[in-house]
Amino acid sequence: MNNKKRKEILFKIYSENFKFIKDNSSLKDNFDKGFGCFCPICLNYFVKEDLEAKVNPLTLEHNPPQSLGGKSSILTCKKCNSDAGHKIDNEILTALLEIDALHFKPNSEIKTQFYNESTDGKGVNAKIKIEEDGKFLINIDTKNNNPKIHKKFFDSEVQEYNSPLFINDISKSGWSKKLNFTFDKPNKTNERLASISLLKIAYLMAFEKLGHLYIFNKNTEIIREQIKHPEKEIIKNPFWITYQFPDNLLGVNIITKPRELRSILVIFNLKTKSDSYKISICLPGFSEGDEKIYENIKDILCQGNGFQNIEVNNYINSEYNIKDIEKTFRLVQFWESFVEKQ
Ligand SMILES: [Zn+2]
Incomplete structure (x- = not known):
């Protein structure tokens, strides 16, 4: 399928997702910008003409980055796509290639200096x-x-x-x-920026799966601010979980217990030529107080032996489908009737 066609299909899926939310909420009477969807990073609104606009069109976003095995799965505006690509997407690639090289994994390489x-x-x-x-x-x-x-x-x-x-x-x-001779280990990685590119991958995967419902959740504001300003330390605490979750949880899940760790858990693989890295990132859930997730990860998982029994629910992965328009609000119902009762 060519890129133009792919963009049109994605535009239709996400615009229908937004239309359903609009038609079934208070937006119905006061939002009149025509059929369209939001860029999940800057939250600007785009209509069909913007697919081919000269200034800041909607673009195919490869998430995770193409260099790490990602496919074009959502649309972001050109500005967000290239800004983030420029500032942070390359950082995670650099970081993983360095890990490959430091472990002398097959197909890796190191540029360095030899000394004697x-x-x-x-x-x-x-x-x-x-x-x-x-x-x-x-x-x-x-x-x-x-x-x-x-x-x-x-x-x-x-x-x-x-x-x-x-x-x-x-x-x-x-x-x-x-x-x-001796040689220095490569250390071009900026770990902070690399970790923010992981946050971005997770956030965009949550958008891909959940659509506008997730980006309208006010708890996600802090995520967008951090992605747009990677040089600032907006989220100070770790947002990843080092536990190796099983492969059947790859995708978007919910941590239901313990309460303090309740969050959207996004698990994904990043592939280099040498290896595959499984990453688990927490994003805020839908409830009041869920934005405190990062303080809690630090307090609970980064203390003592850091071990906790974590319960993970895979409702989103197994049941929720953005194309199933009529079921758009099921997630909110599930969250209120099940997740919040845990
Ligand atoms: Zn944008």
């Missing part, structure tokens, strides 16, 4: 690549290096002789060359 006595503290630029089968390839080319340091580095190799009589592995016998 010959390099005078300056270091030679090098690339370490770990191949599919785990083999290491090290590339130190002349192009990216000062020729003098490059030469000195290779001149620092020492010759060694291993007699076949005294070693177990006969293939290592004879003369061999040896270069000693």
Whole structure:
């Protein structure tokens, strides 16, 4: 399916979602902007013409980012799409690629500097690549290096002789060359920004699944503020849970117990060439006080051994479908009649 068609389909799904909410609420009489939907980040309203507008059109948003295995699943406005992409989406990719490299996982690579006595503290630029089968390839080319340091580095190799009589592995016998060096771990990751890109992925997944009902929930204001201003520390506490939930909970869930941790729990995989990382992020629920979730995660899960029995409900994943327009308010009913009674 081409992008234009995909945008039109998503526009229709989310605009119908909003129309149902509008027609069945007080908005009915005082909202007259025509058939359309909201950008979940800036909350500006867009109509069909905005799909192809010259200024700030609606765009396909890959969530999670395409580089981490995400698909185009929702629409955001061009400004939000490129602002966030620019500021934070790349951070999580950098962070995960560094984790891959630090664990020497297959298909990962590290750009670094090698140091030994010959390099005078300056270091030679090098690339370490770990191949599919785990083999290491090290590339130190002349192009990216000062020729003098490059030469000195290779001149620092020492010759060694291993007699076949005294070693177990006969293939290592004879003369061999040896270069000693150290290198720094890569650390380009900005952990704070990387964590905000996780928050954004989770928030947009909740929107994808729940539609406008979720973004009109006033508890989510703080999430949007944090995504729009990643450089500010608006949410000070952790918003992730390090517990490894099972695969059948991938998607949007509800933590029902303990009460203090009641929240929307979004679980997703991010895929690099080397590995897959399962991430669990909490977002505020619909009740009064649910916006305190992040203080509670810190107080409950980051103290002592941090262990709690957490009850997770998968009603949203198993029952709720945004295309099922007539059932749009079922979530609110479920929340009031079940989640709040726990
Ligand atoms: Zn926007």
